[in-house]
Amino acid sequence: xxxxxxxxxxxxxxxxxxxxxxxxxxxxxxxxxxxxxxxxxxxxxxxxxxxxxxxxxxxxxxxxxxxxxxxxxxxxxxxxxxxxxxxxxxxxxxxxxxxxxxxxxxxxxxxxxx
Amino acid sequence: xxxxxxxxxxxxxxxxxxxxxxxxxxxxxxxxxxxxxxxxxxxxxxxxxxxxxxxxxxxxxxxxxxxxxxxxxxxxxxxxxxxxxxxxxxxxxxxxxxxxxxxxxxxxxxxx
Numbered sequence: 545x546x547x548x549x550x551x552x553x554x555x556x557x558x559x560x561x562x563x564x565x566x567x568x569x570x571x572x573x574x575x576x577x578x579x580x581x582x583x584x585x586x587x588x589x590x591x592x593x594x595x596x597x598x599x600x601x602x603x604x605x606x607x608x609x610x611x612x613x614x615x616x617x618x619x620x621x622x623x624x625x626x627x628x629x630x631x632x633x634x635x636x637x638x639x640x641x642x643x644x645x646x647x648x649x650x651x652x653x654x655x656x657x658x
Numbered sequence: 659x660x661x662x663x664x665x666x667x668x669x670x671x672x673x674x675x676x677x678x679x680x681x682x683x684x685x686x687x688x689x690x691x692x693x694x695x696x697x698x699x700x701x702x703x704x705x706x707x708x709x710x711x712x713x714x715x716x717x718x719x720x721x722x723x724x725x726x727x728x729x730x731x732x733x734x735x736x737x738x739x740x741x742x743x744x745x746x747x748x749x750x751x752x753x754x755x756x757x758x759x760x761x762x763x764x765x766x767x768x769x770x
Contacts, residue, residue, distance in 0.1 A: 589757025
């Protein structure tokens with residue numbers, strides 16, 4: 545158990561809908577990362593927040609957005625969903641920004657768009 | 659842009675065999691390098707890391723050495739066990755854009 549929690553574990557929704565994925569980082573971690581894992585694209589970095597502020601953006605679509613709240617939990621919002629958005633979405637957390645800090649991954653949310 | 663290339667497998671070995679999973683990277687500057695492992699139905703766990711050239715990361719019998727001259731970070735283990743069966747990901751990270759860049763993953767199957 546990494547200490548990172550993600551809800552829900554599974555999510556099934558229809559094309560065109562909007563969903564929110566939630567992540568609670570490990571106690572004491574200020575940085576939260578979101579990743580997408582799909583069969584064709586592999587694991588891709590989406591976005592990072594540090595202490596409530598956006599710090600880095602990866603391959604995140606404009607239909608996707610995220611935020612980190614004062615209690616440090618984070619939410620990833622996916623809108624106008626398409627079949628290709630079906631994937632595993634992972635959240636990770638670390639103590640601080642910077643590449644030398646270990647990232648701890650949550651168990652993931654499996655999103656299925658039908 | 660930055661990228662990581664690794665053998666995708668599946669790689670099938672017998673228990674107690676020697677393991678090598680190759681990983682090479684393309685990046686400007688001086689990235690940190692990582693190996694992560696993913697067991698079925700679970701998230702990723704950091705296996706080992708190296709933050710500068712010639713560093714050797716090691717954990718649970720696994721080792722990898724950061725080779726800047728060959729831009730490689732190959733994973734090795736002297737004697738694998740059935741419990742090592744998993745998907746292994748090589749990754750890099752650079753300061754300023756702190757997300758990890760992953761390889762496609764190598765599915766390792768160890769047979770008794």
